[in-house]
Amino acid sequence: MAQFLQVFSRSISASSSAMAQIKHVTVIGSGLMGSGIAQVAAATGHNVALVDQTDDILGKSMANMNKSLQRVAKKKFADDPKGGETFISEIISRIKTETDPTVPAANTDLVIEAIVENLDVKQKLFKSLDEAAPQHTIFASNTSSLPIGDIAASTKRLDRFGGLHYFNPVPMMKLVEVIRTPDTNDETFKSLVDFGKAMGKVTVECKDTPGFIVNRLLVPYMLEAVRLVERGDASPRDIDTAMKLGAGYPMGPFELADYVGLDTTKFIIDGWYEKFPENPLFQPSPLLNKLVSEGNLGMKTGKGFYSHKK
Ligand SMILES: CC(=O)CC(=O)SCCNC(=O)CCNC(=O)[C@H](O)C(C)(C)COP(=O)(O)OP(=O)(O)OC[C@H]1O[C@@H](n2cnc3c(N)ncnc32)[C@H](O)[C@@H]1OP(=O)(O)O
Numbered sequence: 001m002a003q004f005l006q007v008f009s010r011s012i013s014a015s016s017s018a019m020a021q022i023k024h025v026t027v028i029g030s031g032l033m034g035s036g037i038a039q040v041a042a043a044t045g046h047n048v049a050l051v052d053q054t055d056d057i058l059g060k061s062m063a064n065m066n067k068s069l070q071r072v073a074k075k076k077f078a079d080d081p082k083g084g085e086t087f088i089s090e091i092i093s094r095i096k097t098e099t100d101p102t103v104p105a106a107n108t109d110l111v112i113e114a115i116v117e118n119l120d121v122k123q124k125l126f127k128s129l130d131e132a133a134p135q136h137t138i139f140a141s142n143t144s145s146l147p148i149g150d151i152a153a154s155t156k157r158l159d160r161f162g163g164l165h166y167f168n169p170v171p172m173m174k175l176v177e178v179i180r181t182p183d184t185n186d187e188t189f190k191s192l193v194d195f196g197k198a199m200g201k202v203t204v205e206c207k208d209t210p211g212f213i214v215n216r217l218l219v220p221y222m223l224e225a226v227r228l229v230e231r232g233d234a235s236p237r238d239i240d241t242a243m244k245l246g247a248g249y250p251m252g253p254f255e256l257a258d259y260v261g262l263d264t265t266k267f268i269i270d271g272w273y274e275k276f277p278e279n280p281l282f283q284p285s286p287l288l289n290k291l292v293s294e295g296n297l298g299m300k301t302g303k304g305f306y307s308h309k310k
Pocket residue numbers: 068069071072075143144166167168169170171172173214215218250251256260
């Protein structure tokens with residue numbers, strides 16, 4: 001009986017605290033996306049632990065956040081530079097860095113994972129976090145293309161696992177896709193939606209399908225642009241100009257691919273091709289593969305389809 005009561009009270013406290021407001025957030029991976037997510041979470045009043053593999057990477061990430069915040073402050077505090085400095089330092093002071101993800105996970109309401117787009121690596125990470133995090137902690141992945149259900153399968157908290165898919169650059173892009181698997185419970189889903197809104201984003205809901213909404217449309221579009229070039233039909237520059245001036249896109253597909261990262265774009269398409277080899281939209285691209293094999297990953301390395309000043 002005592003054991004039953006213990007389990008019963010644990011399950012009540014798990015579900016009621018899952019509904020509690022999310023205050024402490026652990027963001028794992030401090031690259032392009034993780035740094036943006038951490039920055040906006042801190043800017044909206046959350047306490048953030050930011051995790052990456054080394055202090056050196058974390059130092060660069062903090063410097064990038066600082067640069068991004070300078071851009072925000074320059075507008076928000078145009079006539080009050082001192083106010084702008086305080087604004088930045090208050091946000092930065094809410095972010096703590098860490099190289100061992102299990103340390104902050106032991107005391108956090110939400111984990112958002114934004115590490116490399118690789119299922120095995122993500123599963124390994126979540127398996128260790130599942131042992132370290134309290135019952136009430138919700139897990140979310142920012143994966144671009146992997147099934148949330150496959151990542152969640154490495155844990156015993158399938159009901160408290162969902163997707164929070166942000167867009168690059170996170171401080172500017174207003175959307176977050178909230179993904180529920182068949183196992184995600186209603187409380188978790190609501191907490192994730194509420195958290196997205198608390199970060200100032202507009203949320204949309206999507207089932208756990210390849211690419212969710214945006215990437216299912218955007219990634220095949222980018223790959224079709226690369227195939228136009230591979231066939232010799234048009235140049236990257238002309239395709240970008242055409243899509244910006246003819247379709248009103250803020251960036252053309254090659255500018256966007258360089259911005260997203262050619263490695264990430266390749267991880268996405270390779271994963272889909274492996275699962276759905278018959279889909280013509282998911283075929284690999286020799287040109288994309290060549291650039292990635294040469295280490296030309298876009299803006300992050302200074303060269304992709306275009307050369308970029310670093
Ligand atoms: C792969 C996935 O899983 C999902 C994805 O993310 S797919 C990619 C989704 N993202 C996109 O499609 C991005 C498309 N591009 C854009 O929307 C715009 O080009 C952009 C917002 C990135 C930049 O805008 P731009 O007009 O081309 O350039 P720029 O003038 O430098 O910036 C515009 C404003 O944004 C601000 N800004 C841009 N990046 C910023 C950042 N990282 N932090 C803070 N502010 C930023 C600038 O300060 C500038 O502000 P003001 O106009 O108020 O002065």
